[in-house]
Amino acid sequence: MLTSQRKQLILEALKRDGQVVAKTLSVEFDVSEDTIRRDLRELAAEGQLQRVHGGALPASAAVVDLAGREQIESASKAAIGRAAAGMIARGQIAFVDGGTTAVQMVRHLPLDLRATIVTHSPSVAVALANHAELEVVMIGGRLFRHSMVNVGAAAIEALSHIRADLYFMGVTGVHPQAGLSTGDREEAYVKRALVEHAAETVVLASAEKLNAASPYKIADVTAAGTIVVERNTAEALTAPFDALGITIVRA
Structure with missing residues (x-):
């Protein structure tokens, strides 16, 4: 052969x-x-x-550059973002990750919502410019252009002083055994720190990320309390996570 x-x-x-x-x-x-x-x-x-x-x-298909990711199932990402946006209650503090799905999420936040959004993504912060009732806290650091997020020791130090109610995580891989993963080492460190400083982690996962893996592990998959997926995601893809006690929300 x-x-x-x-x-x-x-x-x-x-x-x-x-x-x-x-x-x-x-x-x-x-x-x-x-x-x-x-x-x-x-x-x-x-x-x-x-x-x-x-x-x-x-391997996760969600590892192309930002421009390429913006073309992947934008309607599905908008639906996931809309469902995630509805989880933030008045007065809460929420960490919001970088990435195209996170941007879709904050675009769906009500303009009259009074809450605090903490993000290390310039793209997310800019998308919230017209949300006058929201307090937006930017975490600084070195800009990682692939995902348009700030990473490094400065970012981890800044967020370590904040306790959030929710963390909306973007990933490139969600796998029952390999866990939550991403394609960059420093980005994985920041995501891990965000998990540790949030009461609950919500993973935003379009179909190409499920049962896939990337090189750098963030945490075990059970670090996620909830995974938000597309409405038509096959039951076979979500069943392993449901069996682990993770709440599956279909957008």
Whole structure:
């Protein structure tokens, strides 16, 4: 069997089963585990999968640049954002992450809502310019242009002095075993700190992020109390999270 054929079969198995195990593949294809591991390394380098100990998981499709992400299912992201916006009550303090879904979310906040939004995203802050009743607190730091968020030690230090009622998290991967993940190390640190300083974490997850993984883990998936998904998301995608006691909100 040609290497290209074997790789294609690996990707088909990954799509069908949601994960692949190197040892199982080596038996199936009658090749060494080293050969399979090389295949997985090369496929991971191409962005086709995310390697994990002993095998691989689907790679998140949500790792393109900001302009590319803005084109991904914008109507679905607007619906998720609308549902999330309705969770903020008068007088609450909410952390709002960066990303295109977070921007959609704050655009749906009522203009007369009196609450405090804390964000490390310049895009989110600008989207709230006309919400005169909202107090908007910007967390500073080094601008990570891929996601248009501020990261680094300064950001983590600033947010460590705030206790929020809710944290609306954007991710690139939501997986029952691999947890909540993203594609940048420093961004993962900031998200982890936001989880630790919020009473409840709400994950905003369009379909391409579910049961997928990215290189940098933020936290176990159970750090999320709620996951907001598109209304027509397949039950098979959400069932593993429901089984863990996480509330699934269909937007």
